Amino acid sequence: MKVVVLVKQTPDTAELPKVAAEDVRAGKVKATMVINPWDEYAAEEAILLGDRFDADSVAISMGTPESADALKHALAMGVGAAALVDSSDVSGGDLFTTAGALAAAVQAQGDVDLVLTGKQSVDDNSGAVFAGVAAKLGWPLVSGVSKIVDIADGRISVERLVEGGQETLSVPLPAVVSVGKEINDPRYPSFMGIRKAGKANIPATPAGIAANSGKTQWTNIRKPEERKSKCTMIDGASAQEKAAKLADALIADKVI
Amino acid sequence: MSVLVWIEQSQSGVVANSWEVLGQGRKLADALGTSLAAALIGSDTSAAAEEARTYGADSVLTLTSPALAQYRLSGYAAALKQAVAESGATVLLAAATTRGRELTAMLAAELDAGLAPDAIDLRIENGSLVAVRSVYSNNILTDVTFSSPLQVASVRPRSFPMPEAGAASGEVKAVAVTMSDGDIKEQVVAMKSADNSEVSLTDASKIVSGGRGVSQDPEKGFVLVTELAATLGAAVGASRAAVDAGYVPYKHQVGQTGKTVKPDLYIAAGISGAIQHLAGMGSSKVIVAINKDAEAPIFERATYGIVGDLYEVLPALTSELKKRLGK
Numbered sequence A: 001m002k003v004v005v006l007v008k009q010t011p012d013t014a015e016l017p018k019v020a021a022e023d024v025r026a027g028k029v030k031a032t033m034v035i036n037p038w039d040e041y042a043a044e045e046a047i048l049l050g051d052r053f054d055a056d057s058v059a060i061s062m063g064t065p066e067s068a069d070a071l072k073h074a075l076a077m078g079v080g081a082a083a084l085v086d087s088s089d090v091s092g093g094d095l096f097t098t099a100g101a102l103a104a105a106v107q108a109q110g111d112v113d114l115v116l117t118g119k120q121s122v123d124d125n126s127g128a129v130f131a132g133v134a135a136k137l138g139w140p141l142v143s144g145v146s147k148i149v150d151i152a153d154g155r156i157s158v159e160r161l162v163e164g165g166q167e168t169l170s171v172p173l174p175a176v177v178s179v180g181k182e183i184n185d186p187r188y189p190s191f192m193g194i195r196k197a198g199k200a201n202i203p204a205t206p207a208g209i210a211a212n213s214g215k216t217q218w219t220n221i222r223k224p225e226e227r228k229s230k231c232t233m234i235d236g237a238s239a240q241e242k243a244a245k246l247a248d249a250l251i252a253d254k255v256i
Numbered sequence B: 001m002s003v004l005v006w007i008e009q010s011q012s013g014v015v016a017n018s019w020e021v022l023g024q025g026r027k028l029a030d031a032l033g034t035s036l037a038a039a040l041i042g043s044d045t046s047a048a049a050e051e052a053r054t055y056g057a058d059s060v061l062t063l064t065s066p067a068l069a070q071y072r073l074s075g076y077a078a079a080l081k082q083a084v085a086e087s088g089a090t091v092l093l094a095a096a097t098t099r100g101r102e103l104t105a106m107l108a109a110e111l112d113a114g115l116a117p118d119a120i121d122l123r124i125e126n127g128s129l130v131a132v133r134s135v136y137s138n139n140i141l142t143d144v145t146f147s148s149p150l151q152v153a154s155v156r157p158r159s160f161p162m163p164e165a166g167a168a169s170g171e172v173k174a175v176a177v178t179m180s181d182g183d184i185k186e187q188v189v190a191m192k193s194a195d196n197s198e199v200s201l202t203d204a205s206k207i208v209s210g211g212r213g214v215s216q217d218p219e220k221g222f223v224l225v226t227e228l229a230a231t232l233g234a235a236v237g238a239s240r241a242a243v244d245a246g247y248v249p250y251k252h253q254v255g256q257t258g259k260t261v262k263p264d265l266y267i268a269a270g271i272s273g274a275i276q277h278l279a280g281m282g283s284s285k286v287i288v289a290i291n292k293d294a295e296a297p298i299f300e301r302a303t304y305g306i307v308g309d310l311y312e313v314l315p316a317l318t319s320e321l322k323k324r325l326g327k
Ligand SMILES: Cc1cc2nc3c(=O)[nH]c(=O)nc-3n(C[C@H](O)[C@H](O)[C@H](O)COP(=O)(O)OP(=O)(O)OC[C@H]3O[C@@H](n4cnc5c(N)ncnc54)[C@H](O)[C@@H]3O)c2cc1C
Pocket: A013, A037, B210, B211, B212, B213, B214, B238, B239, B240, B241, B242, B253, B254, B255, B256, B257, B258, B259, B269, B270, B271, B272, B273, B274, B275, B276, B277, B280, B290, B291, B292, B293, B296, B308, B309, B310, B311
C-alpha cells in the first residue's frame, strides 16, 4: 500500500501578525518558514499507517526549492520519501492550480491508495486544496477526519466530526482524506531522523502550470484595521463592584 | 442567470447560517438584476422549502431522493450540480460549515469555477462577485475576484445578519433526481448526535472561555466559566493550553488550531492572549478580558479589562448578571 502526504511550507504562526501586505502582494513573505502545523498531523498519520498496514509513505510539497524544509521535517519524522513540485515559474495561479499540480504529482507516484492532507494552511486558510486534488483525481474525499478506523477490502473507514455529531464513513480506495488535530499527537523528529533528512536527496519537478490559469485573483491585499477602541479598564474596590460596572457597560453596548 | 444558495439541513432542521447567506444572496441578486434560488437536498425537503420561501428566494429547487437522506459529499455534489444547471447559476453560495465548505470546494473544482472559501463579505462589482477573505490567520484581508463564469463562495457563519422572515413568495420546483444509492461512493456506517443542550461555538453570539488561569483548581474554574455561560446563554470556549491540559475537550478550543469565532461578546478568563488564540477570536465585537496580570497581552485586544482573580470575578459577574437579566 502507498500513502502520499501533502505538506506545505508556511510562515511560523508566531510571525503571522508581522506579515506585511506588500510582501503578500509580491509573493515574498518575510518570515521563518516551517511545516504547516496542520500537516504534521497528516505526516504523523502516514507514519502510523505505515506501521499498521505496512504502507510506504511519500511526502509531496509544492513550493520553491528554498522551501523544502517542510519535506525535510516530514522525512525527519519518519515519512519514507519526499518529492517537491517546484512552483518557481508559477504566476497567476490559484488554489485549484496548486491542486492540479499536486494531483499530477500524486499520479506520477504510481499506485497510490491514499492521499492524506492537513485541515488547512495557516497562510491561505482555504481548506480546499484537498477537494481540488480529489476532484482532479476523481477520487472520493473525506475531510476533517478524526480517526482512521480501518483499511480493508479496498475501503477505508474513518470517523469525523461534523456540526451536530460524529459520523463514521466508509469510502472505496483510492481516496483523499484531510485530517484534523484530534487524530494523533505528531512526534518530534529524532536527532537521527534530522540527520538522515538533512542528507536526503529530494527530487524536484517543475509545476508546469500555464501563466494566469487561476480562476480567482487576490486584489486589494491589506492589513485588517486595528481595533479602534482602546481597552477600558474596569476598576473597583471589590469583585462585586467591578462586575456591576462591567454589566452596565455590556448592557449599554447592547451585547447582552 | 441566478444566484443560488445551498440551504443545509441537519437532524435538527435547517442550519440557521444558511438563512444569513440567503439574506445576502437577495442583495447580490438584486445588484446583478437576477433571481435568487435556494437549493434543498435530502429525502424530505418540504418543511425547509416552505421556510426558504419566507426568506426571499424567488424559487426553491428541491432535490429529493431516498439516496440523499444522509449527507454524503459525492451524492450532494451531484445533486447540487443539477441545481446549478437548472437555475443557470452564475453565483453559488453556502454557509462555511464543515459540509458547506467541502461541498462548495468540490463543486467549484468539478465545474472549473473559481472559489472563495470562508468569505467574510460579498459584494457585486461590474457584474461580478467580489468576496472578502481573511487570510494569514486573520492577519491579512484580501478581495477575491473571479475570472470564471460560475463564481463560488462559502460564507463564514455570522458574517451577515439573520434576515427577517416575510410573507411566503417564490415557487417550489422539484428537480428530478435519478441517482440511486449505488451511485454514491460513501457509506455512512454510524452517526452519533452531539449533545444538543450545548450552544455550538461557531454559531454562538456570546462565548465565555477559560484558559490555563484555572490551573489552581481546573474543575472549579470551568464550573465557574460554565455557570457564567449558562447565565448568558453563551457557548463555552477554551484556550489550547486548557485543552491540552485536559480541562475540557478539544471541540471547545478557540484559535489558530481550533475554531474561528465571531460572537458579539467574548469573555476570556485566565487567558493570556497568545497570537494563536487571538487568531480565532480577535474579530469578536466586544471582548472582555479577566486576568490577574495587568500586563497580559489580551488587554491590548480587549474592549473591557478586569484585573483580578477569576475565582472571584466570575462568580461576582454571574450573580450580577443573574440580577440584571432577571434570572
Ligand atoms: C502552531 C500553534 C498553534 C496554536 N493554536 C492555538 C489555538 O488554536 N488556540 C489557543 O488558545 N492557543 C493556541 N496555541 C498556543 C498559544 O501559543 C498559547 O500557548 C495558549 O493560547 C496559551 O493559553 P492560555 O492563555 O490559557 O495560557 P497562558 O498563556 O499560560 O495564560 C494563562 C493566563 O492566566 C492568567 N491567570 C493565572 N491565574 C489566574 C487567576 N487566578 N485569575 C485570572 N487570571 C489568571 C495568567 O496571568 C495568564 O495570563 C498554539 C500554538 C502553536 C505553536
